[in-house]
């Protein structure tokens with residue numbers, strides 16, 4: 206390993222910061238995380254881990270124990286007229302309560318030797334490391350993993366945005382047995398709702414919309430199938446909101462500072478890819494540090510973001526045009542092979558290049574006929 210990055214400070218101990226710290230510790234770095242909050246941290250999130258995210262976690266040495274969360278086999282799309290589902294080609298996904306998952310990740314990080322300082326306020330990147338309200342961590346590399354409103358990003362002058370779109374997400378848990386082995390995505394005219402099974406008696410429901418004033422309860426009423434299924438299920442958590450940003454930065458690296466996770470740009474929540482991306486970025490960071498060249502990280506980061514960004518753009522384009530969305534869904538329902546292929550691309554098991562043109566022609570025909 207290059208000795209130039211022996212000591213690392215990670216600002217932010219969410220999924221991205223913890224994964225980065227684990228990856229770097231495995232490369233024999235001495236890593237300290239400083240976080241302004243206290244674990245376990247909750248956040249509005251769909252709580253779905255895709256199979257490729259779980260594979261990246263395994264590479265980081267972390268297995269989610271049997272019996273924790275709920276395994277789901279694929280994705281189902283539905284609107285008022287059509288529905289379509291497909292299994293993941295590369296294993297199962299897993300829904301896990303955010304706080305449970307955070308606890309597991311923190312425990313794994315500490316087991317591999319990461320030091321964590323919680324409740325560390327006013328973290329600041331300074332010349333030889335990171336200072337905060339009650340201390341200083343010497344570091345040759347600082348990783349900004351402090352989420353969407355990253356202060357590290359501002360301090361390192363990495364704020365330049367290439368593209369940004371904003372929506373609003375709301376999450377609530379309900380005490381009810383999952384009725385489907387799939388993560389379900391319901392498409393409406395003013396919002397989308399997705400449902401992740403997270404335990405044998407609990408689901409996580411997220412509503413996403415461009416309208417900041419829309420709340421989950423009123424959004425749910427516009428999806429009669431889902432509303433009926435929920436019936437009298439008791440809410441198992443208060444409603445929690447968050448911004449769902451699609452943001453691409455011009456750069457995620459500046460001298461001895463790198464950005465990771467939501468701090469380094471994000472894809473719309475509907476993709477369910479945020480944490481998965483963070484784990485893959487962490488693995489890329491580990492390799493770049495082992496090679497002593499952070500440019501490797503910058504390049505790989507761009508590659509990793511490309512697929513989910515394209516998928517998010519496609520979904521947002523559909524979402525802005527109700528008729529187009531209805532036709533696309535009806536078209537996909539008529540061409541299950543295309544849906545299956547798109548899902549395989551989404552979870553990293555295949556690429557757009559593998560999508561045969563005759564399949565797209567089929568989709569085009571079904572779209573026009575819908």
Ligand SMILES: Cc1cc2nc3c(=O)[nH]c(=O)nc-3n(C[C@H](O)[C@H](O)[C@H](O)COP(=O)(O)OP(=O)(O)OC[C@H]3O[C@@H](n4cnc5c(N)ncnc54)[C@H](O)[C@@H]3O)c2cc1C
Nearest residue numbers: 217219220221241250251252253352374466467474479480
């Ligand atoms: C509505 C919604 C649904 C989503 N659903 C899914 C899903 O189903 N699957 C999925 O994979 N992803 C999903 N995501 C995305 C996912 O939640 C994020 O991508 C993920 O949380 C990013 O992790 P992170 O560690 O980068 O940031 P965060 O989770 O935001 O963690 C940032 C950490 O930094 C700390 N911090 C912040 N500021 C400072 C500071 N100044 N100093 C020190 N510490 C600081 C915070 O306390 C926190 O611990 C969803 C997002 C939204 C909004």
